[in-house]
Amino acid sequence: MTREMTSSFLLVTFAICTLIIAVGPSELLRIGAIDVDGHFTFKPSDLASVSSDFGMLKSPEEPLAVLHPSSAEDVARLIRTAYGSATAFPVSARGHGHSINGQASTGRNGVVVEMSHRNIGTPEPLVEPEEMYVDVWGGELWVDVLKKTLEHGLAPKSWTDYLYLSVGGTLSNAGISGQAFHHGPQISNVLELDVVTGRGEVMRCSEEENTKLFHGVLGGLGQFGIITRARISLEPAPQRVRWIRVLYSSFEVFTEDQEYLISMHGQSKFDYVEGFVIVDEGLVNNWRSSFFSPRNPVKISSVSSNGSVLYCLEITKNYHESESDTVDQEVEILMKELNFIPTSVFTTDLQYVDFLDRVHKAELKLRSKNLWEVPHPWLNLFVPKSRISDFDKGVFKGILGNKTSGPILIYPMNKDKWDERSSAVTPDEEVFYLVALLRSALSDGEETQKLEYLKDQNRRILEFCEQAKINVKQYLPHHATQEEWVDHYGDRWDQFRSMKAEFDPRHILATGQKIFQNPS
Ligand code: FAD
Incomplete structure (x- = not known):
């Protein structure tokens, strides 16, 4: 020895x-x-x-x-x-x-x-190109699923913004990004699961077999079983992405455009719709916005906003290299219907895989500055469309002040793309928004960057929603008491509890x- x-x-x-x-x-x-x-x-x-x-x-x-x-x-x-x-x-x-x-x-x-x-014996992703699906181990990272499916010219349809997340982890929540308005969350794109229940039984489940367990596990916060295999639906992978950002100074115009974009049907529409809020020098501070520089330098002061909040719409059009002659025209036609600040168009063009993996680049940058492994008091909320304007006034233009300490995403989704039978909880309206406050705390930063300050702000945001009766639901929820969980699930709590009794x-x-x- x-x-x-x-x-x-x-x-x-x-x-x-x-x-x-x-x-x-x-x-x-x-x-x-x-x-x-x-x-x-x-x-x-x-x-x-x-x-x-x-x-x-x-x-x-x-x-x-x-x-x-x-x-x-x-x-x-x-x-x-x-x-x-x-x-x-x-x-x-x-x-x-x-x-x-x-x-x-x-x-x-x-x-x-x-x-x-990865362990000896854990299965590699298995692509079935004819059937357009991939079978993956529950712990597989989405980035590896992508790499494998691209070998066959295929890719999953619905994504998260960041790919270094596990399949089982995102399917236990929902898995959302700018494609969700069209394809639904990742949990709407699963064909079959193998699950080990809390009794230690390995159960295969799908729309046809053990249906209750199938829907319960999707969005089920890991409560009913451990996902060991997921069969994920695929589509032909686009080759390139035209990625566009435009700015708004009016929240109403911004959300009108976002809602218009997610209501479009048919062939010609954008493939991804997201957006974010800029309440401060956020374009500089915001780790999700490296896009603006250096080819597209922008200063908030260059866009007339009188120092108030700006909103950035982020959209993409996927295309095949053989369509590169027509993509400009197609994008132009789609953009004509939008009412952004005309001088604020920022465009880039990149490979599909580089677009999907964009947040990893920001991660590497932050890691190199020791800014990745810091506390993240993130708060993700689903806000009903009917109250998003009140949320804007109370939170973006109110509680946040003029410092955010990280990106604040906002984009709408269509509820009819979410399967009501899954365990995921969303507001009771046809359209709802994700508002993601993705902040990082710095122990040696200014007061407004400190963990306690940001946690207190989160508390005030939740309190404001409660007082204003804005019926938000937490995404990636965190609740301190069972009473809060009962409230989170609302009239679905009894079913959730009875599933727990059955499977765990x-x-x-x-x-x-x-x-x-x-x-x-
Ligand atoms: P973990 O954090 O390890 O686990 C999460 C929960 O799922 C735990 O309760 C765990 O017990 C359970 N679980 C894990 N694996 C399984 C399994 N195989 N079977 C059953 N239960 C399991 N989410 C989005 O929807 N969209 C985004 O764009 C997005 N971007 C993100 C970007 C970053 C940088 C980060 C840090 C997170 C992001 N998330 C996003 C959140 C992410 O979806 C959650 O953190 C989710 O929990 C997945 O992370 P994980 O795979 O590490 O799971």
């Missing part, structure tokens, strides 16, 4: 002994004895690496162990042990750990299943969401 091996052996032994003293030997021995093709790890560095997340808002709580599974059966064996124990213990799938509030954690007595850590009766799964009491 080398000196390094000896010291890491001693470290692991020490960690196990410490854990045994802390939690009692029986759990650890029971977990260690589970026969899996992958492996368990008890190493302090592994426990530490799964105990915090992108939000960095909570002090990390390390689990008992981490499972690196090789198959759905590995996950099932673990859950069957947890389910069959006199004292059940929590098990949470962890995708890429990009939650904000510890949703993928288990606390000190649980086991985290590292779904995105001992409350083993995804306890980090804090919806139900801990395992019993």
Whole structure:
């Protein structure tokens, strides 16, 4: 044994002994004895690496162990042990750990299943070009799904803005981006799932088979099962993207245009509709807007806004290289119907894959400045269309002041593209907006960049919505009490609770969401 091996052996032994003293030997021995093709790890560095997340808002709580599974059966064996124990213990799938509030954690007595850590045996994405779908492991990252499907000239239809997220993680929420108005969220583009329930059963489910579980798991915040395989619908992949940004000083005109764009049917329409709010020198500060420079330098002062809030509409037109002669004309015709500030058109043209992977470039830039691994008190809200103007007055032009500490996205979606049977919760209106306040806190920044300041602002925003009776629903929700969860689900709470009783009766799964009491 080398000196390094000896010291890491001693470290692991020490960690196990410490854990045994802390939690009692029986759990650890029971977990260690589970026969899996992958492996368990008890190493302090592994426990530490799964105990915090992108939000960095909570002090990390390390689990008992981490499972690196090789198959759905590995996950099932673990859950069957947890389910069959006199004292059940929590098990949470962890995708890429990009939650904000510890949703993928288990606390000190649980086991985290590292779904995105590639292990010997975890299946590669399998594309069926004739059938236009891809089968993927639940922990697969979307960026790898894209790479694989592009080999066949195909791609999923609906995306998130950022691709380093896991399939199981986004399908447990919804998975939204500028394509959602047309294709629906990612959960509307799934054909079949393999799920390990809280009883440790591996169940195949789809529109035809185990339908209740299928719809329940989609948007189900990990409460009913761990997704080990998803079959995702594909389309022919575009080759290039014309990416356009235009500015507005009037919120009414901006939202009218956005709503017009998402109401268009037929062949000729934009493929992606998003937007963001600029309340300060945000074009400079905003990590999502590198687009404006250096080829398209813009200063807010160059656009007449009298120092008030500006709104940026972001749209794209996908095309095949063979259509490069006609794309200009097509875009021009579509743009004619819009009422943006005429001097504020910023256009770029890039490969489809570079467009989809755009946020990763911003990530690399922020990482190089040590600005990625900082606390992220993000708040994502679905706001009903009928009240979006009140939200603008109260929040964008009110509570936010003139500093935002990060991008604020705003774009509308059509509710008829969301399957009512899924567990995802949206406002009760045909059109609703996502408002995403994606802020980063800096401990050595100005007062307005500090974590407590931003958290307090979030609290004030939620309070304002409640007082103004704007019936918002949180996306990627985080609620402190069960009363708040009951309110979140509204008249769907009874069904949600009864699904829990059926598929995870001992409350083993995804306890980090804090919806139900801990395992019993
Ligand atoms: P995790 O955070 O690891 O897990 C999230 C929850 O899902 C946990 O409760 C976990 O237990 C559960 N879970 C994970 N895997 C599985 C599984 N296989 N089966 C069942 N349950 C599982 N979201 C959007 O919709 N659109 C965006 O554009 C978008 N952009 C983002 C950009 C960045 C930079 C970041 C950090 C997040 C973004 N998100 C976006 C949010 C993202 O969808 C969520 O963080 C989501 O939780 C996915 O992250 P993850 O795969 O790391 O899952």
